[in-house]
Amino acid sequence: MTAKIIDGKRFAEDLRGRIAGHVARLKAEHDITPGLAVVIVGEDPASQVYVSSKAKQTAEVGMNSYKYELPADVTEVELLELIRRLNEDKAVHGILVQMPVPKHIDPNKVIEAIDPAKDVDCFTPANVGKVQIGLPGPVSCTPLGCLMLLRDELGSLEGMHAVIIGRSNLVGKPMMQLLLRDNCTVTVAHSRTKDLAAVVRQADIVVAAVGRPQMIKGDWIKPGAVVIDVGINRIDAPERGEGKTRLVGDVDTAAASEVAGAITPVPGGVGPMTIACLLANTITTASLINGLTPPSDLTA
Numbered sequence: 484m485t486a487k488i489i490d491g492k493r494f495a496e497d498l499r500g501r502i503a504g505h506v507a508r509l510k511a512e513h514d515i516t517p518g519l520a521v522v523i524v525g526e527d528p529a530s531q532v533y534v535s536s537k538a539k540q541t542a543e544v545g546m547n548s549y550k551y552e553l554p555a556d557v558t559e560v561e562l563l564e565l566i567r568r569l570n571e572d573k574a575v576h577g578i579l580v581q582m583p584v585p586k587h588i589d590p591n592k593v594i595e596a597i598d599p600a601k602d603v604d605c606f607t608p609a610n611v612g613k614v615q616i617g618l619p620g621p622v623s624c625t626p627l628g629c630l631m632l633l634r635d636e637l638g639s640l641e642g643m644h645a646v647i648i649g650r651s652n653l654v655g656k657p658m659m660q661l662l663l664r665d666n667c668t669v670t671v672a673h674s675r676t677k678d679l680a681a682v683v684r685q686a687d688i689v690v691a692a693v694g695r696p697q698m699i700k701g702d703w704i705k706p707g708a709v710v711i712d713v714g715i716n717r718i719d720a721p722e723r724g725e726g727k728t729r730l731v732g733d734v735d736t737a738a739a740s741e742v743a744g745a746i747t748p749v750p751g752g753v754g755p756m757t758i759a760c761l762l763a764n765t766i767t768t769a770s771l772i773n774g775l776t777p778p779s780d781l782t783a
C-alpha cells in the first residue's frame with residue numbers, strides 16, 4: 484500500500500479563501516474589519532519566518548495586520564504593557580505573542596496578560612477551559628488544523644482509536660480534547676509510555692507531536708491508519724551539500740507511507756494549517772467581540 488498524501492498546503496489555501504469571504508461579509512454587513520496583532524520578541528530566525536507569514540496572510544485575506552517587533556532584551560514589564568494596550572485597542576480582535584519568548588520572560592505571565600476575548604492562540608486558561616466543555620471561542624491553531632484535515636479525510640471520526648504521541652499544552656492536550664469531542668477513543672502517549680510501538684499499532688489515527696525527528700517508525704503503523712505528523716525538525720542533509728539541512732517530521736514518512744492509508748507530509752502538511760487556523764480564530768474572536776455567531780466552518 485502507498486498512502487495518500489494529505490496536502491495541508493492546498494487545504495490551507497482553500498481555507499484562507501473561505502476566510503477572505505467571511506472577512507468581506509463582516510465588512511459589508513457589519514462594518515467590521517478584523518484586526519490581528521502579532522508580537523515577536525528577539526531574532527529567532529524560524530520565529531521571524533512564521534511571524535512574517537502570519538502578517539502577510541492576515542493582510543491577504545483582507546484583515547488589518549499589526550506587527551510588533553521587540554528587541555531580545557525588552558523587559559517583561561514592557562512586553563506586558565504592550566499587551567495591555569492591545570487589549571484596550573478596539574481595532575484589534577486578536578493578539579498573539581510568538582513562542583518561544585526569551586528566557587528572562589515568563590511565558591505564563593505573557594499568556595495570562597492577554598484578554599481571553601482576543602486570545603487567538605487559545606493559550607489562556609479561560610479558553611483552554613472553554614474548549615474542554617465545548618463553549619464557543621478560539622481553538623488551539625495546530626490541533627484545529629489537524630482536526631480539519633482528519634475530518635476532511637475520514638468524515639466522521641466516531642469510534643476511532645486515536646493515539647496522540649506528545650502531551651504538550653500547545654498540541655497534545657488540546658488535540659486530546661478535540662478528538663474526544665469528535666467521539667474518538669483517545670490515548671495520549673508520551674516519553675514515559677511503555678512499549679510505545681505496541682500502543683501506536685492500535686491506532687486508527689496517529690497524531691505525532693513529540694518533537695523528535697523520524698521517531699515513529701513504519702512498522703509501528705497499523706495498515707490503513709491515518710497519520711498526522713505535527714513535527715517540524717531541521718536535520719543535517721549532507722547529501723544536499725556541506726552544511727545543508729532539511730525539514731523532517733516526527734514520523735519516518737517513507738516507511739510509514741508503505742503502511743498507512745493517508746499521511747501528512749513535512750513540510751506542506753500541518754504547518755500551513757497552523758497559520759490558516761490562526762486567521763480562522765481571528766474571525767471567531769472578531770465575531771464574538773461584536774456579539775455575532777462565529778462561522779461554523781472555521782471552528783471545531
Ligand SMILES: Nc1nc2c(c(=O)[nH]1)N[C@@H](CN(C=O)c1ccc(C(=O)N[C@@H](CCC(=O)O)C(=O)O)cc1)CN2
Binds near residue numbers: 749758
Ligand atoms: N504563539 C505561537 N507560537 C508558536 C506557535 C503557535 O501556534 N503560536 N506554533 C509554532 C510555530 N508556528 C506558528 O507560530 C508555525 C510552525 C510551522 C509553520 C509552517 O508552515 N511550517 C512549514 C515549514 C516552514 C519552514 O520551512 O520552516 C511546513 O510545515 O510546511 C507555521 C507556523 C511555535 N510557536
